[in-house]
Amino acid sequence: MNFYAKVLDDGIVQGPQELPRSTSHISGFNLLDDATLKTHGWLPVQGFSYNNKFQNISAPDIQADKVVYTAVDKNIADVKTYLKSVVANLRWRKELDGYQYNDYDIVTDERSQVKMIGALLGIVAGVRVNNSKWKFKDGFKAVSNEDMAAICGATNAYIQSLYDKENGQIAEIEALETVADCKVYDVNSDWFPVDEDIF
Numbered sequence: 001m002n003f004y005a006k007v008l009d010d011g012i013v014q015g016p017q018e019l020p021r022s023t024s025h026i027s028g029f030n031l032l033d034d035a036t037l038k039t040h041g042w043l044p045v046q047g048f049s050y051n052n053k054f055q056n057i058s059a060p061d062i063q064a065d066k067v068v069y070t071a072v073d074k075n076i077a078d079v080k081t082y083l084k085s086v087v088a089n090l091r092w093r094k095e096l097d098g099y100q101y102n103d104y105d106i107v108t109d110e111r112s113q114v115k116m117i118g119a120l121l122g123i124v125a126g127v128r129v130n131n132s133k134w135k136f137k138d139g140f141k142a143v144s145n146e147d148m149a150a151i152c153g154a155t156n157a158y159i160q161s162l163y164d165k166e167n168g169q170i171a172e173i174e175a176l177e178t179v180a181d182c183k184v185y186d187v188n189s190d191w192f193p194v195d196e197d198i199f
Contacts, residue, residue: 003045004037005060005067012060012067016045034065043067054079054183073179083173083187090191091166098137101154104147105137108155120152165189 005015019030019042026032026040034044043066050057050071058070073079098108122128123145133140134148143151169189176182 001049003048004042005045006041007043007062007067008041011062015042016048016067016069038065045069047071051183053082054179076176076179076182079179079182080173080176083182083185084170086187087166087169087173087189090188091162094191095159095162099155099158101151101158104141104143104151106151106155106158107135107137108158113155113159116152116155119148123149165191 001018003016004019005012005017007013019037021028021030023029023040029040032040037043043062045060045067047069048057050069054074055071056074058072061068061070096109098106100106119128119134128145128148130145131142132148134143134151169187173182173185176185
């Protein structure tokens with residue numbers, strides 16, 4: 001993608017952007033050559049492509065025949081904060097994604113977690129009816145009090161494992177020494193299939 005900027009005496013007044021297809025006076029404006037575009041105040045832009053997760057862009061250097069930007073690495077503390085927020089989001093998504101326990105396809109959204117606590121309290125208090133129906137991803141199933149207590153314990157262990165994994169990644173991120181290290185850090189770390197858009 002080629003970017004251009006419209007430049008007047010007081011600096012950039014439009015862009016950087018792709019060229020407009022037409023202006024109020026010229027159809028096919030985006031097909032003009034750079035020399036003609038310059039007569040209309042439009043200059044090609046260099047260096048505007050950058051990764052805003054890890055870099056900031058410099059103020060424009062307006063030259064006679066082009067506008068130049070330079071990508072500058074962000075402060076490493078800010079980059080680490082960004083990476084940790086991505087990891088926290090991945091953990092949260094995985095937490096709500098559910099898991100398999102024996103023959104049960106467990107739902108683990110936040111409301112379901114609260115309901116599990118209620119079921120466990122009901123078992124302890126002796127008020128949950130044995131073999132009551134519980135809703136799983138694939139529908140309702142009768143669940144004994146013994147199995148329900150085991151499901152609650154397994155769910156707690158599952159969520160704790162996700163917190164432990166997140167905490168481990170936070171430690172890894174804190175140990176990174178440069179922004180270059182941050183750029184190549186595997187933030188996904190098997191949370192989800194690599195073809196998913198995790199950012």
